[in-house]
Structure formats: C-alpha cells, structure tokens
Amino acid sequence: MKLKYWLMVAFLIVMLLPVAAGWALFSLYNYYENQRSVAEYVELSERLAPIEQVLDDPALYQLQSSEHHLNLSKLANEQVSFNLYLPSGIRVFTSGGDAWKTSGYTIRSSELYRNLYQLQIRHRTFSLKKPVWHQGELAGIYEITMLRQDWLDGISIRTTWVISGAVLFFVLLYGTVLWLLSRKLISPMKVLMNRMHTFARGEEPGDIGGTIRRDEMGTLLQQFDAMQQTIRQTHMEVEKQQKEKEMIVASLSHDLKTPLMSISAYAEALSMDVRSERLERQEYKEVIARNVERMKQMIGELEMYTALGSEDSELAMVEVEGGEFFEMLLGSYRELAEREKLNMQMSVRTNHFYRVHPESMMRLTDNLVHNALRYTPPKGKIGLAVIDSLEELPEWIDLSLRAELDMYRSGMTIIVVQNEGSAIPAEQLERIFEPYVQYQNQEILRFAGGSGLGLSIARRIALKHGGDIRMWSSEKQGTAAVCRLLELENGDDPQTLSKKG
Incomplete structure (x- = not known):
C-alpha cells in the first residue's frame, strides 16, 4: 500500500478506535447494569413483598392516625425507607422522621402520580410507587425507596477496572501506532540514512535484503x-x-x-x-x-x-548512394597496394543509401587500410569490401568467419578490411581500439608504428555514424577489421529519398 494511503487509513483508525472503545465500554456497562438490575429486581421483589403487604392497609392513609403508624418504623432501616401520601399529595408518614412534624409536606399531583407501578432504577437507589384502594376509591399512595448497597460497594472495583482497561487500551494503541510507524517510516529511513552514510564514506552499500517495498x-x-x-x-x-x-x-x-x-x-x-x-x-x-x-x-x-x-560535436551528415560512394572510396587504394607490391581484392555490393560524413568516412577507411598495410607481409593479400545486409559475403572471406560476420551485420552494412599476417593475441585484440594501444609484433619484438590513435579514431567515427567496429584475428585467416553502418533504404528508386529530403 502506498504510504500516503496507509497514513490516511492509520489516522482514521486512530481517530475511530477511541470512539469505538468508548462505545464498547458504554455498551458493556449498560449490559452489566441491566443484568445486575434484573438480579436486584428479583431480590428486591422478595424483600418488598412483606413491606407492601403492610403498607397496603387503607387505615394508614389518614392525617390523624398516628396510632396506626407506630409499627411502621420497624419496617425501615438504613437501606429501606418509605413515604405515605394522601391522594391530594399530602404526606402523612415518612420513615425518616416524626409523622406530626412531617405531615404538612405536600407533593404536586403531577409528580405524585408519575411512574405508578414502575420500578425506578437510579444510580444509588430503587424506588416503587403504588396506589392503595378502599372500596373502589383511592385511599393513598406509598413510595418505597431501597438503597443499592451491593451496587455502590462495587463502584470502586468497576472504576478500577474501567481505568485499567482505558490505560491498557491507550498503551496498546500507542504501542501499535509506534510499531507501525517504525515499520513503515522509521526503519526504512534508518536504512536509507545508513546507505547514505556508507555511500558518503565510499563503501559498497550492499544488498537491501528482504522483500522489496512497494510504497x-x-x-x-x-x-x-x-x-x-x-x-x-x-x-x-x-x-x-x-x-x-x-x-x-x-x-x-x-x-x-x-x-x-x-x-x-x-x-x-x-x-x-x-x-x-x-x-x-x-x-x-x-x-x-x-x-x-x-x-x-x-x-x-x-x-x-x-x-x-565530445558529446557536443556533431558531424555534418549527407545522404549518399552507397554503390557509387564506396566504389570511389575503396578504388583510391588500388594504386597504394600496387606500390607496396600487395595483392588487393575489392568488392562493393550494396544498393542502399547511407547518411555519412564523407571526410570522416574516408578517415575511417584510411586508418583501417594503413593499419592493414603495416601488418601485411611482402606480396601478401589485402581484401576490401562493402557488403549490405542482403548481399552474399565475398568468396575471399574465410569460411570460419562467415557465420560470425552474418550475425554481426544483421540488418546493417559492413565495411571489411582483411589482411594476411601473423595473428594478434587475444589479450591485445581486446584493447586494440583503446588510444595508444598498438599491436606488438612478436616476430620482430617491436610495435608496428603509427601514432596509436588510428583505430581509436576509426571506432569513434563508426559510433558517430550509429554503427560499431570489431576485429577478428587468427593465424589461418589473418586479421579482419569490420565496421558496420546503418542502412537508410533500398536505393533502386533514388527519387524516393530526394522527395523525403
């Protein structure tokens, strides 16, 4: 999950969890109170039955009947009290004092007749009001109040449990949030900081390890x-x-x-x-x-x-017809081969157009040819060829090299400069295109000569033309330098290219 979505969900959960916990605690409290109330109601009914039987006497509900109230005080105690009222609201007796001193107290009718026959459960007490009838007429109303002693005794215990539960919930919530923040933010940040310090010291940071995070x-x-x-x-x-x-x-x-x-x-x-x-x-x-x-x-x-x-240097490319351009380019080396008394074989097989920088391309072939001349023994052979991706390779190219050249020139034109001579060792062949790296002729124990930049320049020219250059060398086939070039299109219809230009 993305970090921003995770944070949004986490904040929402942290906000809702206390509300949900409070609601659950409140529901649990109500459930416990209801269950406790039922048990207390059953117990209360058994305790109120004898009291109600005594208070149901109509003779008790008279203003001048103190002789009937003499035994009522014995029914009351620290947990039970009751009041007797006339239908008019005048209190004729209370278990908490002298009837003569309290008989003048009057309660409003709306309050007197409210919740008759209903057991009122309050935080500290139970109360019950019932009417008393005599010959079909209302003689009075009694109200019994009983203290919830067991409930009050358990308040401190319940308070301790509630506070302990709230503290435990807060600790768990806070610990969970810290653990999730550590896992999601702090630990990855520590890993990042350690890797930054390691990188700043120049050391290898090593693998991250574990599952790759997706956030x-x-x-x-x-x-x-x-x-x-x-x-x-x-x-x-x-x-x-x-x-x-x-x-x-x-x-x-x-x-x-x-x-x-x-x-x-x-x-x-x-x-x-x-x-x-x-x-x-x-x-x-x-x-x-x-x-x-x-x-x-x-x-x-x-x-x-x-x-x-230089990355800023750009060659001024022009589009040329391959057959004509390379015939002219390679043909200039015939006289040079004759002067050096070497046998030159040349083949130009292409019908494509190319985008080249003529002077650079002449420099590339000139460097490759002169490099081949330095290695070729007297009266040896040199082969020059330009072959596009659709033409067959010349016959003078060794069979062992044809398969590799076919793979190398896939979809591209190649320029081949091959010469006879001793093979270049593999360890020197790998570095032959580096600047100032020259092949040391093992037979005469000296370098072949030149500035040491010819092949490096040739390679950079090939790269500037979107191609590449490689070299193969063995005792059997001699040495072959092969440069490949991008082909624009088939040159059978020159008008097509001129219209595009």
Whole structure:
C-alpha cells in the first residue's frame, strides 16, 4: 500500500478506535447494569413483598392516625425507607422522621402520580410507587425507596477496572501506532540514512535484503540505489577518462620527444657546421621538415580524437548512394597496394543509401587500410569490401568467419578490411581500439608504428555514424577489421529519398 494511503487509513483508525472503545465500554456497562438490575429486581421483589403487604392497609392513609403508624418504623432501616401520601399529595408518614412534624409536606399531583407501578432504577437507589384502594376509591399512595448497597460497594472495583482497561487500551494503541510507524517510516529511513552514510564514506552499500517495498519509501530506496549506481558509474567513467587523458599526454609527450630531439640535433648541426656541403644541408632540412610534418600529424590526430569524443560535436551528415560512394572510396587504394607490391581484392555490393560524413568516412577507411598495410607481409593479400545486409559475403572471406560476420551485420552494412599476417593475441585484440594501444609484433619484438590513435579514431567515427567496429584475428585467416553502418533504404528508386529530403 502506498504510504500516503496507509497514513490516511492509520489516522482514521486512530481517530475511530477511541470512539469505538468508548462505545464498547458504554455498551458493556449498560449490559452489566441491566443484568445486575434484573438480579436486584428479583431480590428486591422478595424483600418488598412483606413491606407492601403492610403498607397496603387503607387505615394508614389518614392525617390523624398516628396510632396506626407506630409499627411502621420497624419496617425501615438504613437501606429501606418509605413515604405515605394522601391522594391530594399530602404526606402523612415518612420513615425518616416524626409523622406530626412531617405531615404538612405536600407533593404536586403531577409528580405524585408519575411512574405508578414502575420500578425506578437510579444510580444509588430503587424506588416503587403504588396506589392503595378502599372500596373502589383511592385511599393513598406509598413510595418505597431501597438503597443499592451491593451496587455502590462495587463502584470502586468497576472504576478500577474501567481505568485499567482505558490505560491498557491507550498503551496498546500507542504501542501499535509506534510499531507501525517504525515499520513503515522509521526503519526504512534508518536504512536509507545508513546507505547514505556508507555511500558518503565510499563503501559498497550492499544488498537491501528482504522483500522489496512497494510504497514510497521502497521507491525512494530504489531511486537512491539507482542514483548512487549512476554516480559510481559516472565516477568510474571520469576516472577512466582521466587515466586515458594522462596516458594520452604521456604517450604524446613520449612520441613527440623523438622528432623534437631529431629536429634539435639537425638544427644545431645546421647552425654550427658552416662548412657542410649544400647537399648535406638540404638533407638536414628535409629531415627537419619530415619530423615537423610527423609532429603536426600527431597533434592533428589528437585533436580529431578529442573532438570525436565530445558529446557536443556533431558531424555534418549527407545522404549518399552507397554503390557509387564506396566504389570511389575503396578504388583510391588500388594504386597504394600496387606500390607496396600487395595483392588487393575489392568488392562493393550494396544498393542502399547511407547518411555519412564523407571526410570522416574516408578517415575511417584510411586508418583501417594503413593499419592493414603495416601488418601485411611482402606480396601478401589485402581484401576490401562493402557488403549490405542482403548481399552474399565475398568468396575471399574465410569460411570460419562467415557465420560470425552474418550475425554481426544483421540488418546493417559492413565495411571489411582483411589482411594476411601473423595473428594478434587475444589479450591485445581486446584493447586494440583503446588510444595508444598498438599491436606488438612478436616476430620482430617491436610495435608496428603509427601514432596509436588510428583505430581509436576509426571506432569513434563508426559510433558517430550509429554503427560499431570489431576485429577478428587468427593465424589461418589473418586479421579482419569490420565496421558496420546503418542502412537508410533500398536505393533502386533514388527519387524516393530526394522527395523525403
């Protein structure tokens, strides 16, 4: 139950319970009194019978009949008293005093004749009024009053029970309310506070345990756990980015140190050795220029990597026809393969349109191709392909890789760059797309070269295009870098896309 509804119901119950308890106590009191009254009435009837028999004598109801009243006082005691009245309301006798002194007292007729024959039960007494008849005429009325001694003796006991019951009820009600508040509010709040303190100390909060609450406190606990999980993930991401930045700075500093030292050395040689041959001085200048160009390339790649990682950076996408665009893009590498004396196989099989940033896409393929060139042995083979989701894979792709590629390219187009060469170890393959992580060639015990950001830039470009990039490597098939791209629609009808634009 929601906490607000639970509180509303709890407050209503707390308000109604005392009323219900009071009503129950009152009903119990009335029931006890009625039962007690019946028992007392039976007992009273037996005690009143001889008194009524004496008081039923018409001769007692005369003003000047004191001789008939002499024995009446013997019927009265501390618990029983009675009065005799004439039909006119004049009291002719009372058991509480001298008849001559009290005979002048008169009671109103309306009060005298009220409740005749009815036993009046009051808190302290019973009273009964009955008329006395003589030869068909009303001779007088007697009123008998009996003290409820047993009832009065039990008042203190009943009062003690009532007070004890009320106190017990209050304690139970108060304890129940405290227990429910503790269970519903205080305990969850303590759990939340403990988890907040644990989180503030940087410790793992652990599992909540027990049944997941469905009220607001349960929601609050779940939201706090989700929040701290998000904060921890964000903190881990920040730490990861910080370490990445530190590694980039360290790697870049290391990579820049070599060309800078070379530039410094050759510049010093140019400034000090005035006797150098002109050809030799020109060679020094060319070395300096190459190192400067290398440094500019490193800095440019770092700028691109940083820009692609920014959430605010957006690439200006355009829609292209896949077949024409990728034919032009991959065709530019034929001359490069011939110059490196490598055998290149190329296949473009797509009829789809794509939304791409042409310069970034050229940079992606350029990084993948140059990375493949560095690994490919002399006179080795390189395969380039762009295959949409409906076309068959090229024949030169190894059979053992086809099943995985079919699953990977489900509903998307893939760009494949495959090369022969030694396999990249699995532990290096997992981190190959991280910045400044390069494959170390175990045969010659050195890194393949490059800035170390090429594959990282390629991956960020793929992500910016809504795709992804993976790499497979084995001794049998060599190494294959595969990037997948989103397909817009079938390109058989170019007018459809132009109308949408």
